[in-house]
Amino acid sequence: MELSFVRWLRERATPHRRVALGIGDDAALLADSPGHELVVTTDMLMEGVDFRLAEVSPQLIGRKALAVNLSDLAAMGARSVAAFVAVSLPRAGGERLARELYEGIFELAAEFDTSIAGGDTNSWDGPLVLSITVVGETPVGRAWRRAGARPGDQILVTGQFGGSILGKHLSFTPRLRAAAWLVEQATIHAAMDVSDGLSLDLSRLIGENGCGAELDLASVPISAAAEQLARSSGKSALEHALSDGEDFELILAVPPAEAERLLATQPLDVPLTRIGRFVDEPGLWSVGPSGGREPLAARGFEHRLE
């Protein structure tokens, strides 16, 4: 790493009560937080696969690389502590690009009290690759898992779905504030974040629980972006809401009385909506106003390794 870039990074890396900045050391030191478990997540974004530098500002790419990890922490009910940033920069213009990436990372990190505590900065003749690992914490035994949903639990979701490609996939708010409130004040049986499409991720959630889910399609919160896409895509706004990826909202399994309370009081910085319930019988179902149900196909973004 060139010295001026190291100096630039040091000047901008905010101090943090838990982190002894280890930039001059071989690794970063984080103070113990008694009574807490660690939650760790990692995500790698690649030029040409996850974004195109010709189309997106580096600040937004840096922001997103951190935000997808923060969304994973929110899905576990954790709060964020420190992030570690590894990057391979194209050789030409690498330092400028690095500064712009970090501007986006620093801004989101400051919003969620996350220290940029370490990293590894490289340059090469290849495309930009950005890999961020985030360390968070939850009180012992309080982390949400995907497993834990029970038949009868209500399916609650934060925010709206569909059409993320029109902008939200870059500018979304990881639901850490919502998760922090819920983990302290509510009973949540299971949770996950929606990265690959509402119906596909919901099918994964029931797969982890050996149960099924009935969706009330009329209640699925559809984003304005999904409505806008539907005008030209040949798909309905509801189809977009059910299958588009990168909403980064939370799906929560909530016992019925708790769900009633949360829906009535709306205590979060984002709307909570009931979209259905978990049932004994495995499978994903849509339920109409009359109560009749039909199988619902799980659609979304499938990751494949060839």
Next chain:
Amino acid sequence: MELSFVRWLRERATPHRRVALGIGDDAALLADSPGHELVVTTDMLMEGVDFRLAEVSPQLIGRKALAVNLSDLAAMGARSVAAFVAVSLPRAGGERLARELYEGIFELAAEFDTSIAGGDTNSWDGPLVLSITVVGETPVGRAWRRAGARPGDQILVTGQFGGSILGKHLSFTPRLRAAAWLVEQATIHAAMDVSDGLSLDLSRLIGENGCGAELDLASVPISAAAEQLARSSGKSALEHALSDGEDFELILAVPPAEAERLLATQPLDVPLTRIGRFVDEPGLWSVGPSGGREPLAARGFEHRLE
């Protein structure tokens, strides 16, 4: 990630007392370890920069990506707990390559009681990129830093130096066992690992301490590989030992009486050698048998960002 690869990973990911494997969850959970600080390090390796797939087996590449992080933990006196593996695989043959990389990662992880606790597996039309983040721990207040060396401290090193390119750069043993013994049983004022060359890394160490170092060049432990390289490189074996990168041995600042004891008892699984001492006056010096000293150039691998 293709399902068969996920299943393969799950079957091989060893259980660990500290880690609830989070493969089905959004992030990994690690149990708290009261009285300990966390030590976190991250390193990214790229095809064509750090290795060439045409020349090195994927097992050794995977091993090295983990080993460089473990060496950073050893330099802090930490022990390793869990690793997180993010990888971008070339699309053709990606799954086979991933399995081979992981074979090398798993083998070294098992040797050092490290759980592969999470990761992110991607494929693309670009070269292989492998980024590993390792979480370790030390008892509170016991981590070694680069700062802390005092004039009069002896400079001790583990192992031998130079010629790593002939093989050790791939097969080196991260000095975690040596560090674990020393952090419990000895007084170490400062430490770092040698990744970019003995004289260059030593010059960085004195830079962090505002002091100088006198090296007794006759006592620098020279590897057989450095001798072998010297036969055709036009450089002496000593020059290789002082400037070749990727030795991944430890430099330790040790108070004189403690140094005597360690050198006499040789308690580690690797030889300890005294190569000089820290002095008040800033700068790197070589000292001859007669006691006269001359400035010594710091040479090694300099990372540059263009």
